[in-house]
Amino acid sequence: xxxxxxxxxxxxxxxxxxxHSKIQLTLKDHRSVLGVARDIIRKxxxxxxxxxxxxxxxxxxxxxxxxxxxxxxxIEAHNFEMVx
Numbered sequence: 539x540x541x542x543x544x545x546x547x548x549x550x551x552x553x554x555x556x557x558h559s560k561i562q563l564t565l566k567d568h569r570s571v572l573g574v575a576r577d578i579i580r581k582x583x584x585x586x587x588x589x590x591x592x593x594x595x596x597x598x599x600x601x602x603x604x605x606x607x608x609x610x611x612x613i614e615a616h617n618f619e620m621v622x
Contacts, residue, residue, distance in 0.1 A: 541601045542585075542601070543585075543600050543601060543622065547600075547620070547622055548585075548600070550606055550618075550620050551575075551578055551587055551600060551606065552578065554575040554606070554608050555575045555576060555577055555578055555587065555588075557575075557608075557611070557616055558574055558575060558576065559574070559575050559608045559611050559616060560572075560573070560574055560575075560608065560609060560610050560611055561573065561574070561575045561589065561606065561607060561608050561609070562605075562606075562607040562609060563587070563589070563598055563603050563605070563606060563607075564603070564604050564605035564607075565598065565602045565603060565604065566602050566603075566604055567602075571589055571591060571596050571598055572591060572592070573589040573590050573591030573592070573596065574589065574590045575587060575588075575589055576588040576589065576590055576595075578600070579597070581597070584599045584600075584601075585599070585600045585601075586598060586599055586600065587600060587603070603622060604621065604622055605619065605620070605621050605622070606619070606620045606622070607619045607620075
């Protein structure tokens with residue numbers, strides 16, 4: 539069975555991708571990914587967020603994200619933090 543996140547959580551990922559927001563992801567293994575949110579894609583049975591980072595394009599499984607921060611975006615209301 540495919541592991542999934544809640545619809546509400548998914549909405550936040552879609553919002554940052556739609557806005558091409560600057561984001562920071564904190565993962566279950568405590569790694570951090572910093573960059574610009576680009577898209578959500580499906581590979582096999584996983585949904586991945588595509589992030590343009592200083593290391594290049596990074597794909598992160600949504601179920602591995604424990605904190606999503608939208609930060610340093612020009613419109614203050616577009617900056618937020620979600621803990622999953």
